[in-house]
Amino acid sequence: METINERDMAFSRIESSVRMQPVHGNPQGTVHGGELIKFMEDTAGIAAMKHAGGNVVAARVDELVFHKPINIGSIVTFIAQVAYAGSTSMQVILTVVVHDLNNFEKSETALTAFFTMVHLDNNGRPKKIPTLKFNTDIESELYALGEKKYNENKNKPNTY
Numbered sequence: 001m002e003t004i005n006e007r008d009m010a011f012s013r014i015e016s017s018v019r020m021q022p023v024h025g026n027p028q029g030t031v032h033g034g035e036l037i038k039f040m041e042d043t044a045g046i047a048a049m050k051h052a053g054g055n056v057v058a059a060r061v062d063e064l065v066f067h068k069p070i071n072i073g074s075i076v077t078f079i080a081q082v083a084y085a086g087s088t089s090m091q092v093i094l095t096v097v098v099h100d101l102n103n104f105e106k107s108e109t110a111l112t113a114f115f116t117m118v119h120l121d122n123n124g125r126p127k128k129i130p131t132l133k134f135n136t137d138i139e140s141e142l143y144a145l146g147e148k149k150y151n152e153n154k155n156k157p158n159t160y
């Protein structure tokens with residue numbers, strides 16, 4: 001099989017939309033945070049699999065922020081982008097937006113987070129991933145954010 005040494009940042013980007021149903025609700029009648037986190041992890045995982053070219057596992061979630069409650073019936077889009085690639089791990093930036101049902105040109109950011117995803121080989125051990133190439137100013141900013149998060153995690157005591 002061909003070995004890919006480098007991938008463009010844009011290659012990993014994915015968007016996945018879901019309509020929030022009563023089954024996703026909490027007793028307050030809004031969407032349960034855990035339901036959203038599950039969708040976020042799934043989306044981050046797919047973006048990371050695209051970059052890595054194989055299986056990944058979530059190692060860490062940082063700075064999960066709930067900016068706004070989400071109502072049942074809302075249409076929500078999960079946007080994942082690999083922002084930084086280490087040796088075997090990736091920083092995936094996850095943004096969740098809620099659409100205005102009467103005007104899909106409008107949306108609001110409801111949640112954001114960084115996911116650390118690790119590429120695994122067939123024995124479940126970390127495996128080398130392609131380097132990440134940015135091509136635009138926005139991608140360069142995302143790369144800097146991801147690199148900062150990666151280095152912060154590496155320097156935290158008692159992380160591993």
Ligand SMILES: CC(C)(COP(=O)(O)OP(=O)(O)OC[C@H]1O[C@@H](n2cnc3c(N)ncnc32)[C@H](O)[C@@H]1OP(=O)(O)O)[C@@H](O)C(=O)NCCC(=O)NCCS
Binds near residue numbers: 060
């Ligand atoms: C993630 C896991 C495979 C890492 O295994 P490990 O033996 O600690 O691997 P290593 O020390 O070689 O680290 C591998 C990479 O992961 C990163 N990593 C490992 N643990 C991490 C953590 N807690 N936070 C952030 N990054 C982490 C390392 O920085 C390294 O990145 P790099 O190669 O890009 O520099 C292992 O901890 C694991 O299986 N955890 C459980 C995962 C899981 O069940 N997730 C939920 C279900 S999907």
